[in-house]
Amino acid sequence: MISYNAAQIRDIILSCGTLVEFTFHGLDCNIDPFVPTSFHIFCNGDEWDVNSIDEVMNGKFFDGFCLRDIASQIHDLSL
Secondary structure: OOOOOHHHHHHHHHHHOOOEEEEEOOEEEEEEEEEOOEEEEEEOOEEEEEOOHHHHHHOOOEOOEOHHHHHHHOOOOEO
């Protein structure tokens, strides 16, 4: 099982250029980085479009938590 920190997840999202999927609290979540200034976020049937990686990392999209705070709890990222 691989563990991540917030900086690693941020770098993966910015560098992969494709959908990043993970599970948090049993919820299916994903982040789709269209370009470095446009991201589509999905979690538990809810969807958001944001315009910066800072919004991705700090918005409380994931069961009321932000990605920055839950990064160490994500163990299975799929690209």
